Amino acid sequence: EAQVTQNPRYLITVTGKKLTVTCSQNMNHEYMSWYRQDPGLGLRQIYYSMNVEVTDKGDVPEGYKVSRKEKRNFPLILESPSPNQTSLYFCASSDRTGRSSNQPQHFGDGTRLSIL
Amino acid sequence: DQQVKQNSPSLSVQEGRISILNCDYTNSMFDYFLWYKKYPAEGPTFLISISSIKDKNEDGRFTVFLNKSAKHLSLHIVPSQPGDSAVYFCAASKYTGNQFYFGTGTSLTVIP
Numbered sequence: 001e002a003q004v005t006q007n008p009r010y011l012i013t014v015t016g017k018k019l020t021v022t023c024s025q026n027m028n029h030e031y032m033s034w035y036r037q038d039p040g041l042g043l044r045q046i047y048y049s050m051n052v053e054v055t056d057k058g059d060v061p062e063g064y065k066v067s068r069k070e071k072r073n074f075p076l077i078l079e080s081p082s083p084n085q086t087s088l089y090f091c092a093s094s095d096r097t098g099r100s101s102n103q104p105q106h107f108g109d110g111t112r113l114s115i116l
Numbered sequence: 117d118q119q120v121k122q123n124s125p126s127l128s129v130q131e132g133r134i135s136i137l138n139c140d141y142t143n144s145m146f147d148y149f150l151w152y153k154k155y156p157a158e159g160p161t162f163l164i165s166i167s168s169i170k171d172k173n174e175d176g177r178f179t180v181f182l183n184k185s186a187k188h189l190s191l192h193i194v195p196s197q198p199g200d201s202a203v204y205f206c207a208a209s210k211y212t213g214n215q216f217y218f219g220t221g222t223s224l225t226v227i228p
Contacts, residue, residue: 107159
């Protein structure tokens with residue numbers, strides 16, 4: 001089954017304690033991305049990756065890091081989490097091949113992070 | 117600054133009637149638009165898209181209309197069904213771009 005898998009689904013942690021949210025896709029997609037969803041703000045893009053070892057900032061990258069060492073994995077790293085990073089996070093992937101560069105994204109089911 | 121706006125946080129419609137969800141954008145460089153549907157505790161799922169070379173795209177009960185001069189798009193669902201009750205997000209990007217901009221979502225309730 002084609003899917004984007006995020007772990008953990010829920011996490012409560014404390015300010016300053018490094019954490020990593022993993023994301024894995026089994027569709028051989030080149031493009032992967034992270035979003036956060038906040039009330040009244042919708043989904044905002046944090047980082048995206050066009051392919052292995054190619055990453056770039058989205059709209060709200062401050063306080064986050066990513067890496068893309070393998071095509072299927074795109075972890076989101078919070079080196080020193082703060083309460084304003086409490087949010088619902090989504091990972092997504094899409095195919096970038098073919099006639100159109102843009103293809104719809106497939107989303108994971110989300111990770112709810114609470115930073116106390 | 118929000119480049120994609122959905123000004124109606126919620127909408128209620130009777131089953132069988134038409135649902136119209138609206139979206140406005142400010143960046144004239146956007147030329148690819150998508151609608152996603154989201155159920156609670158799940159990620160958004162793709163519904164329908166349109167590129168700026170078209171003004172209408174249809175897929176079954178779902179039709180998206182694009183008015184480039186007004187920088188406005190709308191999603192029509194006909195007929196509406198209770199299973200359509202969800203939050204709908206519109207999104208925009210450049211057709212060859214890598215960044216996506218989402219609206220704040222509209223929560224649709226279809227009343228049986």
